[in-house]
Amino acid sequence: MGRLFGTDGVRGLANGELTADLALGLGEAAARVLVDTVDRGGRRPLAVVGRDTRISGQFLEHAVVAGLASAGVDVLRLRVVPTPGVAYLTDLLDADLGVVISASHNPMPDNGIKFLARGGVKLDDAVERAIEAAMDAAPLRPTGADVGRVTKYAGTADDYADHLLSTLDGGHARPLEGLTVVLDCAHGAAHEVGPAVLSAAGATVIAIGDRPDGLNINDGCGSTHLEPLRAAVLEHGADVGIAVDGDADRCLAVDATGAVVDGDQILAVLALGLHEAGRLADDTLVVTVMSNLGLHLAMKDAGVQVVQTAVGDRYVLEAMKVGGYSLGGEQSGHVILSDHATTGDGLLTALHLLQRMRATGRTLADLAGVVTRLPQVLVNVRGVDKTRADDEKVLAAVALEEAALGETGRVLLRPSGTEPVVRVMVEAPTHDVAQGVADRLAEVVRERLAL
Template sequence: MSRKYFGTDGIRGKANEAPVTAEIALAVAKAAGAHFLRGSHRHTVVIGKDTRLSGYLLEPALTAGFVSVGMDVVILGPMPTPAVGMLTRSMRADMGVMISASHNPYEDNGIKLFGPDGFKLSDAVEMKIERRLQDIDSIPVATSAKLGRARRLDDALGRYIEFVKNTFPKDLRLDGLKVVIDCANGAAYKVAPTVLYELGANVIPVAVTPDGFNINKDCGATSTALMQEAVVAHGADIGIALDGDADRLILADEHGQIVDGDQVMALIAKTLQSADLLKGGGVVATVMSNMGLENYLKDLGLDLIRTPVGDRYVVQAMREQGYNLGGEQSGHMVMSDHTTTGDGLIAALQVLAALIRADRPASEVVRGFIPLPQLLENIRITSGVPLDDVLGLSVVKEAILAGEAQLNGSGRVLIRKSGTEPLIRVMAEGEDSDLVRTVVSEISATITSAS
């Protein structure tokens, strides 16, 4: 059975267009709720969202769907994705839902589902929900007397703030540290500055005035210029940029220079290893992580396990193989001793702790290795031709083989389709930056002309 609704990270698309409509949201809630109904207890689902205008469309639709099958709904309001995972588990809820399209613009939205353990659903469970959606009218609904109830959790922000603060070393404070925090006008616009302030930092918040339309717009982890400029303008020690649902981060050092997720993973891995707290003998990352990270970890006697792109695949490998640190170059950082999914704020606190302990500038602490030249180009397909069909064309396959031959074992080529947008991502890395640029250019041109 093919997947009609679920992609790389839940359901995502243009708001008020299939599959992100009120009607489908209601059906998804009924199907997911029916899947998690078990036992005679009062069943509960926790629902959070980011700051998109369309959250007002999807939140009541999902609430109605869950209530209709007899589940109580706890509404969190704007909260980071990792907070939903944490509160689902903390409140002993039967499932959790995050309404967000993460780093996408406001026009998009999505639905991410969590199981009672606070982890995102596996492919197998998503497929079971997909099957229920194929025959939605057969799902039994509750009688009038057994309908669910909905209530708002007024102290949700405070619960998450305390949870995050408790991941920071008890013997440290952030006194004297000037920190720029860019919240992408998204879900963490209240909690992130508060956490930093309460730990003693001199906080310079930016992109903390969401209006429903400006989430991720010229700000946040995917558009870092605002954060970089603020670091330099205010003479800050470090900059932190979160994305719209705050499950990823990108940093800037005191000079405003970008520090990506690979460098963050390297720093946290070394810190945990030094404290004898790193489990599994290495780090889990995706196929996108730079070979420089792999070489750095190897020098530390650590392994790098690669997975497909998507933090839930990172988490799956971590759980199966006993690792407690994983992440993505794009900034998802998963520290399973604390969280069930990527948490940009918790990862940032680990970096800030390392800065305090080292008592050196960020530029000297957060760059553990020199990355190999790497280039990524996104090719948008607008012809309506399925991405798999484009990648299956012989001319495209020949271009990829030719690119790999040019690198001649000194690098690698990675071609993949986006799980959230009609894009084909072309990436190459190697020791020769000019050659890498040529390989990406040639493959991208072939894909563009073929589609």
């Protein structure tokens, strides 16, 4: 079996690359690798399985469940629930593993299967390789009373909602009273629990993107398409707009004027709040190399250290775990509040962002203004050998441009992890300066790394 797992589980065209047969095999293999074989005191192995609203999630869920149960694992079907809800319930219910059927922000024809280990944590590369290897082994075939039982779990939405509310200061004391919020649910997994949680916290909620039909998830809505959210915020005169993606593990926002507030700005608002309260572990924020320089400068001014990782929330999570840090995330809206969650959680992020607005009495535009975003230009250079991105003359050209920018900008040149391209990202005081630097470096890359 070749490499199946990408940066976030196994993804592909549903019923194309990602078939029911593959899903069943993955369920069997994951049972073999992730189910703890030590004594549980007589307790049977247990998995929880949740999905987003894609129509293909129905057959893929049944296939994964069949694989798990055929390997002797009892399964609790969570049905439609955000990815972070599956992570939370994996831990709450002391399950041996969790499974999410979702392709996150991808369009509807795609789907994916993601596994979580005990405690609701993402798998490391070694465990993913072990699952892939187990796909080639003879499957487990218990019989009689040893096959798994499959049950619907009735408490999915209530348990997850209660957890989210419990993370707020004052718990269930309606700390968002007085805020009018537009919430774009992306016709995805948060379409019911999202509006319910914000309402329970005291906000007046105007929900959009809350009518999934199995086909419209992420379709012109949610965190990847903010235009409907901006229009709704302005139409209703709302204080703020919140957009999650199809599986609700990321969150972006729009202020009352319709201006977009990205993940970097959300991280800054949350970091400063935790810093002031003495709850930002080691006074450190974890971000990826793609975060805007404006965030770094704002954190430096506030006395907050910044740790950088490679692109991908899994790398942010790894750095947070190693350093014991409490806040990290990406410009795309993946925000990890490790005191409350094991993964990015769009609804959790929204609640804490809105709580910061109410606690300070400030608008989101005012709070987010702490970050002055520098113009950022990204050029993808194709038709080159990305394995030679450390070419001496390429690196010399980068160093020359960095020296010219000084502290007013930065350059990031890296080979893509998913495409045959070299990415050149430049931040500078103006867009024209950034574009000029990026174009010059892209030309050097084309000349030096030509195939």
